[in-house]
Amino acid sequence: MNHKEACDLLIDYYNDQLEPEEKEAFRQHLKTCDSCQEELAEWEALNAELIEAIPLVDPPEGMKNRVLGNVFSEETPQSDQKVQPMKKKQRSFRVPFMAVAAALLLSVIGNVYMLAGREETRDLAQVLLEEESAISLSPASETLDMDAKVAMHESEEGQTLVLEATNFTNLNEDEVYQVWLLREGEPYRAGTLVPNEEGQGYVVFNLDEETEIDWDMVAITVEPSPHNQLPEGDIVMSAEF
Amino acid sequence: MTQTEAELYEQIQSGDRNALESLYMKYEKLLFSYAFKMTSNREMSEEIVQDVFMKVWHKKGGYDPSKGKLSTWLITMTRNATIDVLRRQKIQTYEYDERDDVDPAQNAQSSSVEAAVEAGEDKAMIQSAMDGLSREQQRIINLFYFRACSHSQIAKSLDLPLGTVKSRIRLALTHLKKNIETVKKGGDN
Ligand SMILES: [Zn+2]
Numbered sequence: 426m427n428h429k430e431a432c433d434l435l436i437d438y439y440n441d442q443l444e445p446e447e448k449e450a451f452r453q454h455l456k457t458c459d460s461c462q463e464e465l466a467e468w469e470a471l472n473a474e475l476i477e478a479i480p481l482v483d484p485p486e487g488m489k490n491r492v493l494g495n496v497f498s499e500e501t502p503q504s505d506q507k508v509q510p511m512k513k514k515q516r517s518f519r520v521p522f523m524a525v526a527a528a529l530l531l532s533v534i535g536n537v538y539m540l541a542g543r544e545e546t547r548d549l550a551q552v553l554l555e556e557e558s559a560i561s562l563s564p565a566s567e568t569l570d571m572d573a574k575v576a577m578h579e580s581e582e583g584q585t586l587v588l589e590a591t592n593f594t595n596l597n598e599d600e601v602y603q604v605w606l607l608r609e610g611e612p613y614r615a616g617t618l619v620p621n622e623e624g625q626g627y628v629v630f631n632l633d634e635e636t637e638i639d640w641d642m643v644a645i646t647v648e649p650s651p652h653n654q655l656p657e658g659d660i661v662m663s664a665e666f
Numbered sequence: 667m668t669q670t671e672a673e674l675y676e677q678i679q680s681g682d683r684n685a686l687e688s689l690y691m692k693y694e695k696l697l698f699s700y701a702f703k704m705t706s707n708r709e710m711s712e713e714i715v716q717d718v719f720m721k722v723w724h725k726k727g728g729y730d731p732s733k734g735k736l737s738t739w740l741i742t743m744t745r746n747a748t749i750d751v752l753r754r755q756k757i758q759t760y761e762y763d764e765r766d767d768v769d770p771a772q773n774a775q776s777s778s779v780e781a782a783v784e785a786g787e788d789k790a791m792i793q794s795a796m797d798g799l800s801r802e803q804q805r806i807i808n809l810f811y812f813r814a815c816s817h818s819q820i821a822k823s824l825d826l827p828l829g830t831v832k833s834r835i836r837l838a839l840t841h842l843k844k845n846i847e848t849v850k851k852g853g854d855n
Contacts, residue, residue: 433817436832441749442816464836466734471839472745472811473738474846476700478792484698484715485708492716493690496723497683 428458435461439468495621562645562662571624573662575643584632586615590645593620600647604628605656607642612656618645640666671736675729678722686723693737697744704748704812710755717747749814795845803838810835 431454437443438451455461562573571592578585588604596602602618613632620626632638644663646656677685697718701711721728721743729739796804802824809815809823820835821828 433829433832436810436817436820436835440810440814440816441746441753468839469738469742470734471843473735473741475792475807475811475842476696476741478789478796479699479703481695482699482702482711484694485712488698488712488715489690489694492712492719493687495716496686496719499720499724 428454432458432461435464439465491622498619498621560643560664560666562643562664564662565660569661571662573645575664577640577666579637584637586628586630586632586643588616588618588628588630588643588645590618590620590624590626590628592624593618593626594624596620596647600649600658602626602661603646603648603656603658604630605644605646606632606638606640607644608638608640610641612644613638613640615643642666672731675731675736686719689722690719693740696737697740700741700744701748704745704814705752710751714744714747714751717751718743745814752814791849792846794849795842798845799838799841803841806834806838807842810838 431451434443434447434451434454438448438455443451455465559574559576562575564571571590571594573588573590573593575586575588578587586604586606590602593602602620604615604618605612606615607613615632616628616630618626618628642663642665644656644660646660647658648656649658674685674689678689694715697715698711701714702708705711705714718740722740729736733739796807799807806820806824809820815823817831818828820826821831824831824834826834
């Protein structure tokens with residue numbers, strides 16, 4: 426692609442209409458093309474001015490609490506780290522990774538290109554995007570209409586489980602959803618799922634760095650306590666790897 | 667103003683929840699309104715705003731003060747999140763409708779009974795600058811900015827060769843900018 430042809434992709438880049446590879450290629454072009462950089466900055470600035478003219482709409486009741494609540498609750502998975510599911514030392518979350526992963530999951534898979542540019546993100550994105558590696562869990566009973574998707578991210582630092590859940594409601598007081606990885610029938614606790622009011626939730630769980638395990642199965646159970654080291658409650662969803 | 671937005675952003679980066687809340691309070695309505703303008707859907711708009719603040723809070727270092735205003739950055743993030751949500755909802759299957767013919771402000775106004783319009787001076791200025799554009803230029807800005815159409819969609823809906831779309835956009839934007847400047851100076855375009 427010559428230079429001018431590359432510049433012609435600016436509109437589709439700005440309106441996010443490029444395929445992932447095209448987008449990455451354009452990003453490279455953008456780094457070296459002053460006129461595209463300038464034009465893009467101009468578009469963004471003018472757009473911000475135009476926004477001043479749009480009709481203002483009152484946000485829904487309680488939106489601030491919901492949004493900030495969800496944003497701040499992103500950090501709660503860190504408390505999982507206090508629990509030691511196995512004897513080996515457990516890694517703490519690397520915050521940037523978790524943050525990116527959380528944002529990514531929250532906005533579901535289509536969003537990853539925007540965050541590309543960080544190796545970790547791109548790795549994670551690929552894991553999630555590859556259809557064969559993202560697995561949908563099946564409900565344990567026909568009457569459950571919840572959805573969950575899981576992907577295992579592998580890097581030099583170890584394995585990370587990323588799980589996205591929707592429609593997870595109907596918990597009783599004190600009950601929690603727990604995610605488990607199973608290897609030859611032996612469960613490994615892989616995080617607590619805390620859905621929001623809409624029943625959406627996700628787990629980003631870093632496994633011990635020494636573990637490089639071929640898991641057989643992933644399952645979500647309803648547990649009477651968030652600290653159970655072994656599953657006691659009923660499996661609501663599961664999938665085999 | 668005792669605190670610049672760059673300072674506020676720095677506090678957010680250091681994990682200051684109050685700082686994020688301040689930023690949220692300041693931009694909630696604007697960003698929600700913007701998302702609503704593009705989606706006409708309140709639930710989606712809330713999700714979009716949440717998406718943006720999730721990134722502000724977690725994706726540290728994303729904003730570079732030397733590259734522009736914080737508000738512009740937030741608006742761009744909102745825009746990207748909106749395009750993403752629209753695509754996911756698969757309602758971006760573009761079809762021409764007469765919404766493309768009207769100017770952006772009237773467009774959102776008529777598309778929602780819930781829209782509470784607040785007249786402001788800036789708004790009147792921008793509006794007046796938009797009014798000064800030809801019908802085709804208003805359309806191109808609407809398609810390009812508020813419908814986030816692809817290059818080829820814009821070409822098709824304006825019946826232009828692909829190769830001329832960019833220069834038409836440029837022309838419309840230059841014209842719009844000139845009008846805004848004129849109006850801001852108090853002149854009448
Ligand atoms: Zn270029």
